[in-house]
Amino acid sequence: xxxxxxxxxxxxxxxxxxxxxxxxxxxxxxxxxxxxxxxxxxxxxxxxxxxxxxxxxxxxxxxxxxxxxxxxxxxxxxxxxxxxxxxxxxxxxxxxxxx
Numbered sequence: 001x002x003x004x005x006x007x008x009x010x011x012x013x014x015x016x017x018x019x020x021x022x023x024x025x026x027x028x029x030x031x032x033x034x035x036x037x038x039x040x041x042x043x044x045x046x047x048x049x050x051x052x053x054x055x056x057x058x059x060x061x062x063x064x065x066x067x068x069x070x071x072x073x074x075x076x077x078x079x080x081x082x083x084x085x086x087x088x089x090x091x092x093x094x095x096x097x098x099x
Contacts, residue, residue, distance in 0.1 A: 012074075015070065015071065015074045016071070019066065019067045019070035019071050022066055023062070023063045023067045024063065026063065026066045027060070028059070030055070030058050030059045031059035033055075034051070034054060034058045035052055
């Protein structure tokens, strides 16, 4: 395990915070959308319980998916180009990968 600079550690910390905050937002939105039928149709009993359970499961999945996606994208961007063609392109003088 290599040592990291303070800037790299700060970047990881910020990225984790960003992943958690945006994932919480996504989970909240998904829960509200999936649980809306309980309020709209005045569901009671097992129907309401099933809908809320499904909404919670969907929100949990959305949270985990968002965290994983943000952190994997950060890891792949931080590690730099992986293929020889990408390394050659990024090493070429005067060329930018962003067009």
